[in-house]
Each structure stands twice: as C-alpha cells, then as structure tokens.
Amino acid sequence: xxxxxxxxxxxxxxxxxxxxxxxxxxxxxxxxxxxxxxxxxxxxxxxxxxxxxxxxxxxxxxxxxxxxxxxxxxxxxxxxxxxxxxxxxxxxxxxxxxxxxxxxxxxxxxxxxxxxxxxxxxxxxxxxxxxxxxxxxxxxxxxxxxxxxxxxxxxxxxxxxxxxxxxxxxxxxxxxxxxxxxxxxxxxxxxxxxxxxxxxxxxxxxxxxxxxxxxxxxxxxxxxxxxxxxxxxxxxxxxxxxxxxxxxxxxxxxxxxxxxxxxxxxxxxxxxxxxxxxxxxxxxxxxxxxxxxxxxxxxxxxxxxxxxxxxxxxxxxxxxxxxxxxxxxxxxxxxxxxxxxxxxxxx
Ligand code: GTQ
Ligand code: FE2
Numbered sequence: 088x089x090x091x092x093x094x095x096x097x098x099x100x101x102x103x104x105x106x107x108x109x110x111x112x113x114x115x116x117x118x119x120x121x122x123x124x125x126x127x128x129x130x131x132x133x134x135x136x137x138x139x140x141x142x143x144x145x146x147x148x149x150x151x152x153x154x155x156x157x158x159x160x161x162x163x164x165x166x167x168x169x170x171x172x173x174x175x176x177x178x179x180x181x182x183x184x185x186x187x188x189x190x191x192x193x194x195x196x197x198x199x200x201x202x203x204x205x206x207x208x209x210x211x212x213x214x215x216x217x218x219x220x221x222x223x224x225x226x227x228x229x230x231x232x233x234x235x236x237x238x239x240x241x242x243x244x245x246x247x248x249x250x251x252x253x254x255x256x257x258x259x260x261x262x263x264x265x266x267x268x269x270x271x272x273x274x275x276x277x278x279x280x281x282x283x284x285x286x287x288x289x290x291x292x293x294x295x296x297x298x299x300x301x302x303x304x305x306x307x308x309x310x311x312x313x314x315x316x317x318x319x320x321x322x323x324x325x326x327x328x329x330x331x332x333x334x335x336x337x338x339x340x341x342x343x344x345x346x347x348x349x350x351x352x353x354x355x356x357x358x359x360x361x362x363x364x365x366x367x368x369x370x371x372x373x374x375x376x377x378x379x380x381x382x383x384x385x386x387x388x389x390x391x392x393x394x395x396x397x398x399x400x401x402x403x404x405x406x407x408x409x410x411x412x413x414x415x416x417x418x419x420x421x422x423x424x425x426x427x428x429x430x431x432x433x434x
Pocket of ligand 1: 157159180182195199234248250
C-alpha cells in the first residue's frame with residue numbers, strides 16, 4: 088500500500104534535490120519503517136497435500152533429479168509471490184526423489200532442514216554419513232556441510248525442505264559449491280551420529296566445531312515416544328497442548344542457529360487458547376485432523392498438509408482427533424537478537 092505523502096508540496100525538493108544525490112526524506116517513511124507492531128506482507132495460507140501431490144508427481148515425469156539438481160516445488164507465500172519464500176525469513180519446498188535417482192553432492196552457507204512427508208527408505212548423506220529417512224523424521228543439513236540425497240527404495244520419496252535462504256540473502260552471505268561427484272565419500276557408518284550423540288551422552292572431550300547439532304537425524308519414533316510418554320502426565324499447556332522443541336544436545340539450543348523446530352501433540356477434542364509470537368511459523372501436519380483459526384481465517388487441515396502463521400498473528404488450534412504437528416521458524420535468530428516476543432493472551 089502506498090501511503091499519501093506527508094508533504095506533497097515538497098515533491099520538487101525530493102525529486103530534484105534529494106533523489107539525484109541518493110538521499111530520501113525519512114519523515115515520509117518513518118511510520119512504515121518503525122511500526123508499533125509487526126506489519127507483515129506474509130499471509131496465512133495452507134497447502135493441502137492431496138491437492139498438490141499430483142502436480143508434484145508430475146514434476147517427476149518432466150524433469151530428472153539430476154537435471155534439476157534438486158527437484159523441488161517451492162511453497163510460495165501468496166503475500167510474497169515471486170519472492171521464493173514461505174515466510175519473510177524462510178524458504179520451504181517439497182522435494183521429490185524417484186526410485187534410483189540421486190540428487191548430487193553440494194554444499195552452501197544456507198542451512199537446511201528436511202521433514203519427511205511421504206515414503207520410506209531413501210537416504211540423505213550429510214558430511215560423510217548416510218541416514219535412512221522415514222516419515223516424520225527431522226534431519227538437518229547445517230551451513231556448509233556436504234549433502235546428497237538418493238532413493239534406493241521402490242517408491243517416490245517426498246520431504247519438506249526448510250532453508251534460511253531469505254536470511255542469508257538479506258545478509259549477502261551466499262556461497263555454494265558442487266563436489267563434482269554424484270555421491271560424497273562416506274567416512275562413518277549409517278547411524279553413527281545418533282548413536283554417539285543422541286542418547287544423553289557426549290564424548291568426554293567433545294567440542295562442537297560449529298553451532299549446529301552433532302545429531303543430524305531426529306527420528307520420529309523417538310519424538311513420538313517422548314510425546315506419548317509425556318501425555319500420561321497430563322501436562323497440557325493451554326496454548327500449545329504438549330509441545331517439545333528439538334535441541335542440540337551439546338548446548339540445549341536449537342539444532343541449527345537459524346531455524347527452530349518443534350513437535351506438538353494435541354489430543355482429540357483439545358482447543359488451544361489464543362497465542363501469538365513474533366516468529367512466523369510453518370506447520371506440517373504429521374498425524375490427525377483439525378481446524379486452525381489464524382487471524383480471522385479458518386483452515387481445515389489433515390495429514391501432510393502445510394500451513395503458515397504469520398508474525399504476531401493470533402492462532403488457535405482444535406484437534407478433531409489426536410493430532411501431531413511439526414513446526415519451524417526463525418525463533419533462535421530472534422531470541423539471539425533480543426527480538427522475540429510472545430503473547431499468551433490471558434492464558
Ligand atoms: O536439497 O540440497 O529445497 O540446496 C533448496 C536448496 C533443497 C537441497 C532445496 C537446496 C536443497
Ligand atoms: Fe542443498
């Protein structure tokens with residue numbers, strides 16, 4: 088929206104004196120720059136998996152993973168069409184790998200997460216170690232780690248990619264290189280990282296080289312088990328149901344410094360009270376069905392659907408049956424910068 092000028096009479100001064108000198112009057116834009124509350128162009132939106140699966144599979148017929156390098160359909164926020172992002176700071180896409188295909192090894196400064204949506208048995212290799220992917224698994228590809236993906240199963244494999252691409256773009260810090268071989272050499276057996284770092288233990292002299300977690304696959308079986316175990320204690324939070332955050336076991340922080348990830352359980356019939364926070368959030372439905380009121384819009388969701396809650400937009404969720412929601416956002420960045428806020432209403 089273009090606001091009416093504060094001083095339309097000054098247009099000649101703006102255009103003739105200021106513009107040629109790369110100057111602009113702050114008083115015309117101050118209140119668009121410094122707003123009393125977040126005013127985002129990011130919109131609430133939903134992608135129903137049953138509506139997009141067919142066109143995603145079509146991409147598997149019209150381009151190979153090798154040609155594409157990564158065969159991904161970008162989930163573009165309708166408020167930011169053409170800007171290749173799902174929220175202001177994050178990119179999301181659905182990646183498809185057909186049986187027998189390999190997405191070749193590369194690395195970049197952008198960090199990525201994979202959240203497995205459909206299929207079983209394909210692998211991703213990260214920095215010399217392969218992991219087999221199953222539905223609901225959450226896998227990280229931290230900044231500047233080599234990664235390639237392959238599907239040795241007999242079914243298509245689909246996952247959600249979440250990357251900090253817009254953040255890195257803002258900071259002009261993009262670097263990328265290709266390995267030049269399809270698959271990277273493997274230096275550790277499959278499952279090594281999880282065994283070493285994923286059981287509440289760390290090698291005695293462990294010193295993380297980066298901010299990223301040494302665990303790179305957080306399997307759904309374990310996450311689900313944690314939620315199921317905790318529900319027995321009946322600790323429902325009025326805003327979140329039962330919500331866990333994924334952590335780097337070395338420091339208790341997010342698995343990667345730029346993206347926070349969460350998994351929550353809403354039992355059948357549960358209605359959350361109104362909540363909002365400054366981190367625009369991408370939700371992926373893992374199990375169940377429900378309804379969300381996001382701002383003044385209502386969204387019905389089911390398994391494998393993706394929906395968006397913009398920054399500072401009130402959200403309420405209702406589960407029609409036991410529901411499990413994975414979500415991610417830029418929360419760790421906002422927290423590091425002392426920007427993050429939440430509003431639990433009166434709850
Ligand atoms: O799988 O390596 O969706 O590099 C975007 C950029 C996926 C990947 C994306 C990537 C990848
Ligand atoms: Fe990549």
